[in-house]
Amino acid sequence: MHRESKxxxxxxxxxxxxxxxxGLPNECYTKASNFTLDRDQVMxxxxxxxxxxxxxPESWAVPVNFMGYPLLLARSATGELRxxxxxxxxxxxxxxxxxxxxxxxxxxxxxxxxxxDFEGNLKGTPMIGGTDQNTHKDFNPSVNGLKQIRSTxxxxxxFVNLSGTAEPFEDxxxxxxxxxxxxxxxxxxxxxxxxxxxxxxxxxxxxxxLAVENFLEAYHLPWVHPGLNAYSPLEKHYDIDRGENFAGxxxxxxxxxxxxxxxxxxxxxxxxxxxxxxVLYPNTLLGLQSDHFFTMTILPINETTTLERxxxxxxGKVATDDSYQDHRTSxxxxxxxxFSEDIFAVEGMQAGRQSPAFRGGxxxxxxxxxxxxxxxxxxxKLSTNP
Ligand code: FES
Ligand SMILES: [Fe+2]
Numbered sequence: 001m002h003r004e005s006k007x008x009x010x011x012x013x014x015x016x017x018x019x020x021x022x023g024l025p026n027e028c029y030t031k032a033s034n035f036t037l038d039r040d041q042v043m044x045x046x047x048x049x050x051x052x053x054x055x056x057p058e059s060w061a062v063p064v065n066f067m068g069y070p071l072l073l074a075r076s077a078t079g080e081l082r083x084x085x086x087x088x089x090x091x092x093x094x095x096x097x098x099x100x101x102x103x104x105x106x107x108x109x110x111x112x113x114x115x116x117d118f119e120g121n122l123k124g125t126p127m128i129g130g131t132d133q134n135t136h137k138d139f140n141p142s143v144n145g146l147k148q149i150r151s152t153x154x155x156x157x158x159f160v161n162l163s164g165t166a167e168p169f170e171d172x173x174x175x176x177x178x179x180x181x182x183x184x185x186x187x188x189x190x191x192x193x194x195x196x197x198x199x200x201x202x203x204x205x206x207x208x209x210l211a212v213e214n215f216l217e218a219y220h221l222p223w224v225h226p227g228l229n230a231y232s233p234l235e236k237h238y239d240i241d242r243g244e245n246f247a248g249x250x251x252x253x254x255x256x257x258x259x260x261x262x263x264x265x266x267x268x269x270x271x272x273x274x275x276x277x278x279v280l281y282p283n284t285l286l287g288l289q290s291d292h293f294f295t296m297t298i299l300p301i302n303e304t305t306t307l308e309r310x311x312x313x314x315x316g317k318v319a320t321d322d323s324y325q326d327h328r329t330s331x332x333x334x335x336x337x338x339f340s341e342d343i344f345a346v347e348g349m350q351a352g353r354q355s356p357a358f359r360g361g362x363x364x365x366x367x368x369x370x371x372x373x374x375x376x377x378x379x380x381k382l383s384t385n386p
Contacts (some may be wrong), residue, residue, distance in 0.1 A: 002297030022360035029207040035303040078116035120146035206350035208300035219367040248278035
């Protein structure tokens with residue numbers, strides 16, 4: 001089956017050296033069946049960011065649809081966050097349809113009122129044994145709880161591994177933490193907190209992969225971001241050494257932040273103009289600057305529609321203090337402006353993928369190395385997974 005799909009998609013052409021390679025074919029961006037392949041072969045086997053911890057206050061349950069799968073984010077009263085399949089074990093009702101606080105500590109199905117705790121245990125099965133019997137000798141609640149999904153939270157990003165077989169998250173993130181340790185230790189990094197009123201989101205009419213690919217290269221800066229390019233020009237950008245699961249850009253001309261805007265004190269003084277923008281494959285786009293951090297998570301809605309969600313994080317009172325709200329808002333606005341400038345390009349590439357004359361395109365052997373790296377990473381997932 002997968003051999004067929006690999007041959008149909010002509011992925012061998014993608015796996016060639018950059019001088020000969022073509023990109024992923026149009027079908028990978030335009031066909032609904034390939035969207036399902038992306039979910040089941042590219043996403044499921046990886047660590048995928050599906051939202052932010054700040055979306056889920058204590059005692060809240062928040063439904064999330066990830067590429068057609070109904071999932072549930074649930075944070076207990078004591079703060080642990082778990083991710084479940086959002087489906088009742090009884091008759092398969094979607095368990096939670098709206099985000100909300102569940103002060104009772106129970107997640108109750110609206111159909112026959114079965115109830116689960118925040119650890120997913122089935123705690124109530126009213127009348128399962130008849131109108132006056134809430135138990136039955138042949139029914140074992142302990143094996144009928146919610147189905148939990150392997151998950152972790154890093155930098156307030158909720159990562160899931162749907163297959164359960166990806167490498168441990170610590171191993172997945174270690175090369176990036178090692179890379180960044182010259183500026184900020186992993187411990188200090190985790191002290192950054194989500195900014196209050198520091199999120200934004202945009203819907204883009206393109207396949208999710210084009211949003212990722214656009215973030216991987218700085219080649220388009222002079223034409224798409226003339227404002228950004230004036231103070232952080234293309235020639236001051238460099239390729240981040242590709243790891244197995246990430247690649248991206250760095251800049252050596254980030255505007256050094258003012259001391260009172262949360263500049264990270266451990267960051268070496270003569271390095272504050274460095275900033276890096278890696279993609280953790282497949283869908284987590286990061287930005288680390290010497291005064292703030294952001295994540296953009298790329299959430300595929302269907303094969304031609306993608307939701308981009310961004311959250312900024314800061315150290316100490318810059319994250320939450322009212323007196324810094326204007327500062328946070330102005331950073332959100334300036335990133336929104338930059339990311340908005342990319343939309344026409346990403347949507348234009350999607351439109352171009354309706355053309356029978358386009359057969360994956362070609363790559364600059366210098367400027368497009370990361371783009372091809374991502375194409376090859378996707379092609380390998382499509383080729384090797386069952
Ligand atoms: S389907 Fe949920 S209690 Fe029946
Ligand atoms: Fe861009």
